[in-house]
Structure formats: C-alpha cells, structure tokens
Amino acid sequence: MNIEMQCCGLILLLVVFFFYHRQKKIYLTTEKAFVRIFLVITIGLTLDILSLAALKYMDRLPELLVDLTCKAYLATLILTALNGIFYVTADIYDNSPGYRKRTFIYCTLAVIGILLVLFTPIYKNVENPDTLYTDGPSVLITYAFCMLFFVVMLVLVIREKHQMNPKRREAVIAWLLLWVAASMIQFLNNNRILLVGYSGAIAVMIIYLKLENPETNLDRQTGLFNQNALIQYINQLFSMKMDFSLLVVCLPSSLVRSNPEADRRVRIEIVRYISSLPNCLVFKGTENEILLLLQDTDQLEQLAEQLEERFNSGWGHNQEIQIRPDWMMIPHGSVMNRAEDILFCLQYARQNSIEFAESGSVILDQDFASRMYEEWLVEHLLDDAIKNDWIDVYYQPIYSIREKRFVSAEALSRIIDGEGTVYTPDVFIPIAEKNGMILKFGELVFKKVCQFISNHHPENRGIHYIEVNLSVVQCSYEHLADSFIEIMEWYHIDPSMINLEITESGSVGTRKTLLDNMQKLIDYGVRFSLDDFGTGHSNLNYIVDMPVDIVKFDRSMIVSYFDNGKAKYVMDAAMHMIHGMDLQIVSEGIETKEQLDTMEDLGISYIQGYYFSRPISSDAFLSFLDKNYAEIPEELENGIG
Numbered sequence: 004m005n006i007e008m009q010c011c012g013l014i015l016l017l018v019v020f021f022f023y024h025r026q027k028k029i030y031l032t033t034e035k036a037f038v039r040i041f042l043v044i045t046i047g048l049t050l051d052i053l054s055l056a057a058l059k060y061m062d063r064l065p066e067l068l069v070d071l072t073c074k075a076y077l078a079t080l081i082l083t084a085l086n087g088i089f090y091v092t093a094d095i096y097d098n099s100p101g102y103r104k105r106t107f108i109y110c111t112l113a114v115i116g117i118l119l120v121l122f123t124p125i126y127k128n129v130e131n132p133d134t135l136y137t138d139g140p141s142v143l144i145t146y147a148f149c150m151l152f153f154v155v156m157l158v159l160v161i162r163e164k165h166q167m168n169p170k171r172r173e174a175v176i177a178w179l180l181l182w183v184a185a186s187m188i189q190f191l192n193n194n195r196i197l198l199v200g201y202s203g204a205i206a207v208m209i210i211y212l213k214l215e216n217p218e219t220n221l222d223r224q225t226g227l228f229n230q231n232a233l234i235q236y237i238n239q240l241f242s243m244k245m246d247f248s249l250l251v252v253c254l255p256s257s258l259v260r261s262n263p264e265a266d267r268r269v270r271i272e273i274v275r276y277i278s279s280l281p282n283c284l285v286f287k288g289t290e291n292e293i294l295l296l297l298q299d300t301d302q303l304e305q306l307a308e309q310l311e312e313r314f315n316s317g318w319g320h321n322q323e324i325q326i327r328p329d330w331m332m333i334p335h336g337s338v339m340n341r342a343e344d345i346l347f348c349l350q351y352a353r354q355n356s357i358e359f360a361e362s363g364s365v366i367l368d369q370d371f372a373s374r375m376y377e378e379w380l381v382e383h384l385l386d387d388a389i390k391n392d393w394i395d396v397y398y399q400p401i402y403s404i405r406e407k408r409f410v411s412a413e414a415l416s417r418i419i420d421g422e423g424t425v426y427t428p429d430v431f432i433p434i435a436e437k438n439g440m441i442l443k444f445g446e447l448v449f450k451k452v453c454q455f456i457s458n459h460h461p462e463n464r465g466i467h468y469i470e471v472n473l474s475v476v477q478c479s480y481e482h483l484a485d486s487f488i489e490i491m492e493w494y495h496i497d498p499s500m501i502n503l504e505i506t507e508s509g510s511v512g513t514r515k516t517l518l519d520n521m522q523k524l525i526d527y528g529v530r531f532s533l534d535d536f537g538t539g540h541s542n543l544n545y546i547v548d549m550p551v552d553i554v555k556f557d558r559s560m561i562v563s564y565f566d567n568g569k570a571k572y573v574m575d576a577a578m579h580m581i582h583g584m585d586l587q588i589v590s591e592g593i594e595t596k597e598q599l600d601t602m603e604d605l606g607i608s609y610i611q612g613y614y615f616s617r618p619i620s621s622d623a624f625l626s627f628l629d630k631n632y633a634e635i636p637e638e639l640e641n642g643i644g
C-alpha cells in the first residue's frame with residue numbers, strides 16, 4: 004500500500020502543529036487563514052490514508068463507505084485550493100462589498116464542485132495492491148476545480164503583487180509549483196507514488212517557516228509583540244474599518260541608575276504587569292516604549308488611570324523604585340489611514356509636540372493628525388518643487404525716497420506646482436527650516452536670483468542690488484558663504500548686486516557661524532540687511548553687533564505707529580539711533596499714501612509695500628522697471644500697485 008508519503012506528511016504537520024500551538028499569537032486574518040489551510044490539509048491527508056485503507060479492504064467494507072471516504076478526500080482537495088485563494092487575499096482583505104461578493108462566488112463554486120464529486124461515479128483501481136488509486140468522473144471533476152482555483156490564485160498573485168506581502172507571494176508561488184510538480188509526477192507514474200497530499204504538508208511547512216512562524220511577530224527581549232506585528236495588526240483594523248485606541252508608555256532610558264541588574268528586573272516586572280492587563284494587546288515600540296492597543300476605545304481613559312496608579316505605587320521588592328514614564332495617547336486610530344501613519348504620528352509627537360516635551364504627556368487627536376498630514380503634504384510639495392524645478396522667485400520693488408525711483412527689490416520665493424497653484428512662503432518656509440530642506444531650497448533661490456541678474460542686468464534699469472532672504476538655519480550652516488560665493492562666481496555676478504537679509508539668531512554658537520559667514524561674504528563684496536526689525540526678532544543691541552548696512556522696519560511696526568501713540572516714540576528713537584549708526588532704513592508694508600508721506604516726513608530712505616507693488620514675477624518686474632525707469636517720478640507718488 005502506497006501510504007508512506009502520506010504518513011510522512013502527517014508527521015510533518017504534527018511537528019508544525021507542535022511548534023505553532025505553543026507560540027504566542029496575535030491572530031491576524033492571515034494567521035487565521037493559515038490555520039484553516041493547516042486544518043484542511045491535515046484532514047485531507049488523514050482521509051487520503053483512510054481512503055487507501057478502505058480501498059485495500061474494500062471487499063470487507065460496504066461499498067458506500069469506501070466511496071464516501073474516497074470522495075471526502077477529493078472534497079478536501081477542493082477545499083484546500085479554495086483556502087489557498089483566501090490565504091492569498093488575506094493581505095488584501097478589505098471587507099468591501101466587492102470582496103464579499105467574490106468570496107461568495109468562490110464558495111459557491113466550491114460547493115458545486117463538492118456536490119458534483121459526491122454525485123458522480125468514482126472508479127477504484129485495486130488490481131495491484133501496491134498502487135491503489137481512484138479515477139473516473141469524480142476524480143476528474145476534482146482536478147478540474149482544483150485547476151480552476153489554482154488559476155485564480157495565480158492570477159491574484161500576479162495582479163495584486165503590490166498589495167501582497169512579498170514573502171507571502173513567494174510562499175504561495177512555491178506552494179503552487181510544488182503542487183503542479185507533485186501532480187505531474189503522480190500522473191506520469193500512473194499513481195504509483197501519491198505525492199499530492201505530501202506536497203500539501205511541505206507547503207504548510209514552507210509557509211510556516213517563511214512567514215507564519217509566530218516568533219517573527221515577537222520581540223526577543225521582552226516577549227511582547229514587535230513592530231512588525233503592530234503594523235500588520237493595525238493595517239488589518241484599518242482594512243476592516245475598525246477603530247482602536249493606542250496608549251504609549253515611554254519609559255526613561257535608565258530605570259535604576261548604575262544598577263543594570265536591578266534595571267533589568269524592574270523592566271521585566273513592568274512588562275509582566277502590562278502584559279497581564281485584560282482587553283488589550285501589548286507591543287514593544289521603539290527602544291523604551293510599550294504600546295497598548297485597545298479595540299474598545301471607551302476603555303482608554305480607565306486603562307490610562309489604572310496604569311498611572313500602578314506606576315505611582317512603585318516597583319521592586321518593596322515598591323521602592325519610582326518611575327515616571329511619559330504618555331502618548333491616540334484615542335481614535337481611525338483619524339489616520341495606515342499603520343505607518345500611526346508610527347509617524349508618534350515620532351512626530353516625540354519631535355514636535357511642545358505639550359509632550361513640557362508635560363510628558365500628550366493626546367494625539369484629530370487636530371494633531373491634521374497638522375501632521377498638512378506638514379507631510381508640504382514636505383512632499385517641497386520635495387517635488389526641488390525635483391521638478393517648481394521654485395519661482397518673485398520680486399517686490401523698493402523705492403528710494405531720495406532718488407525718487409526704484410533702486411532695489413526683495414526676492415521672495417514661491418512654489419508653483421504642476422497645476423499652476425501658487426504657494427506662498429508662509430506655507431513652506433517654516434517646514435523647510437524645520438526639516439533642513441531650507442539649505443537646498445535657499446541655494447536654489449539664490450541661484451535663480453543670480454541667473455536673473457546675469458540674464459537681465461537689472462542694474463541697467465536702475466537697480467543697485469537685489470535683497471535675498473536668509474533663514475537662521477542657512478546662517479548657521481558653516482559652508483553657506485563658500486557655496487554662495489561659488490554661485491556668484493559661476494554666474495559672474497558683481498557681489499555688490501547682492502544684499503542678504505538676516506534676522507536675529509538665537510544661540511551663541513549659531514551667531515559665531517553667522518558672523519564668520521557674514522565676514523567672508525562682506526570681504527567678497529556682499530552687503531547685509533537686518534530684516535523684521537520691531538518684531539522681537541531684531542532689537543537695537545543686535546544691530547550694534549551685526550555688520551549690516553540696512554535695517555528693515557517690519558510692517559507691524561508701521562501699523563502700530565499709526566495705531567498707538569507710544570509706538571511713535573519707540574520708532575522715532577529707533578530711527579534716530581539707526582541713522583546715527585549710519586545705516587539705511589527700509590520701511591516694509593507701506594500700503595497707503597498717508598503711510599508713505601509719514602515715512603518720508605520721518606526721513607526714512609526706502610519704501611517697500613503694496614502701495615507701489617506686490618511681489619511680482621521676474622517678467623512682470625522687468626516690465627515694471629521698464630515702465631517706471633523712464634517715467635516722471637511724480638506719477639509714482641500717486642501709487643501704482
């Protein structure tokens with residue numbers, strides 16, 4: 004009787020079961036699909052052995068029993084193939100009506116197949132006791148349905164390859180190949196070797212080893228579920244449109260100072276306690292974080308209180324060790340879209356949440372997620388802008404009261420995306436400064452300004468220099484001066500055509516680098532302005548220290564000059580001191596004739612503002628200069644922009 008292979012297969016499955024059963028599992032959809040495959044294949048192999056035994060002792064058994072045993076085995080083959088499809092789609096499971104409809108179709112087909120198998124004849128070949136096997140319509144129908152399901156599996160594996168876990172894909176392909184090879188060998192050997200059942204056991208083994216080994220979801224150190232498991236589990240909740248809450252316990256990096264053994268013991272105690280909490284799954288996050296996931300979001304608050312109380316009562320033998328963890332809470336995971344977003348959100352909170360930094364606890368709600376997504380979008384925008392050359396420089400003319408014409412302009416960057424949407428700097432500059440992209444961005448803006456000067460020679464239209472904004476981050480970059488000098492040399496720019504605008508920078512270290520950069524650039528021939536004077540970012544002391552030629556009065560200063568009596572005196576005093584230091588003043592944000600006249604009366608040298616012109620594209624700026632350079636200055640005083 005040729006049942007050796009089947010027995011080997013069964014033993015193999017028992018070994019897998021032994022290990023699988025003992026391991027801690029999280030019960031993902033894919034895990035459940037694997038368990039189903041395991042069961043069907045095990046039942047199949049058992050029935051395979053039973054049917055061979057029934058064939059052998061056919062003369063002593065009722066024919067119906069023999070037939071039924073053989074047909075039950077055939078039915079498990081169809082069920083195995085059906086579960087193969089479910090295993091493939093476990094990753095792409097989304098509980099959508101489309102998915103449910105397809106599941107229904109596959110199940111109906113399987114039921115039809117099994118009924119056909121049951122009600123069509125089966126022929127039993129028992130002449131040679133060494134090669135017992137069955138054939139006939141019932142067997143052919145089984146093969147036909149199995150083939151059909153294999154083709155579906157194959158199509159799914161190919162079509163959904165981007166959505167499938169790559170390891171699952173490989174395992175499923177290996178399984179399909181094994182199956183085909185086993186069927187061929189069995190067929191070519193006239194059923195002397197029955198390999199199909201055995202190959203199923205091998206497939207289970209491959210899948211188990213490759214990706215269903217629950218160990219791969221565990222953190223070795225703590226025994227908690229790891230990030231891999233967290234990502235899979237959360238993605239599964241998202242795909243099933245189920246809400247959940249997360250509570251993150253952020254332990255200090257050292258729990259018991261200078262006693263690693265005690266530290267380790269307390270860590271184990273904490274992990275044990277948290278693992279024992281009911282109704283939540285516990286994961287290991289980054290190095291010192293433990294994440295608790297609850298599907299019943301109403302219990303979050305209670306759980307947080309319970310944990311806090313436990314931490315308050317101390318750890319160690321005599322509860323003598325006090326630990327104050329930080330907390331992060333996501334009350335509703337459903338405000339985000341993917342597991343990766345949740346992890347990003349936690350990281351974003353660690354780095355950006357002032358509340359978290361100050362109080363050690365933060366609730367990451369819808370508002371927080373929206374801010375995070377917005378920032379994320381802007382980061383992508385900046386990335387695309389740099390890659391696709393979407394950065395544009397607008398120019399806002401600056402008027403000289405003494406010369407009664409436009410003598411300079413401020414370069415103000417814009418991003419214009421592929422669809423022509425214009426983004427102003429308030430959207431992207433703060434984020435570019437935060438993530439460091441401002442260095443690349445600032446360099447590109449500077450290149451564009453130099454290119455503009457080199458191509459269009461605005462000096463021939465009365466422009467003495469162009470003012471370019473520098474961010475504090477750029478100023479504290481030690482190679483800034485070298486990189487800017489290189490750019491000016493490349494475009495053959497006269498350095499006196501460039502005036503760089505800086506604002507007050509905070510730390511002493513930053514100021515040293517800034518001054519070094521400034522000195523190098525000044526030696527090269529570039530001059531500087533102090534921007535945003537009067538906003539608290541620039542004060543008088545700062546002007547004394549900084550080698551600047553121009554001070555730019557912020558729009559807010561001009562506005563309060565007209566609004567409030569005291570501001571007048573502050574501005575008067577500042578103006579006299581600045582002029583006393585032999586520096587020029589540019590008034591920004593001048594919008595009306597009244598403001599212009601007052602600035603003129605005060606003795607301010609330069610005016611920038613909507614009254615004359617908004618920031619305009621380089622072409623518009625050139626036309627503006629063409630128009631105004633030739634015209635009579637009086638006309639300008641009636642306002643243009």
Ligand code: C2E
Pocket residue numbers: 399414415416427428429432445448472473474534535558591592593594611612613614618
């Ligand atoms: P800023 O340096 O103070 O530039 C002046 C801002 O005031 C510009 O805004 C300008 O459009 C606006 N403005 C000018 N005149 C008036 C007026 O009469 N009324 C009003 N309400 N506003 C006026 P913009 O272009 O949106 O730029 C905002 C800020 O972004 C700039 O403020 C500057 O700090 C920064 N920025 C712009 N381009 C760059 C750049 O290339 N690099 C860096 N680091 N920062 C830049």
Ligand code: CA
Pocket residue numbers: 413472504534
């Ligand atoms: Ca500026």
Ligand code: CA
Pocket residue numbers: 534535555557591
């Ligand atoms: Ca300014």
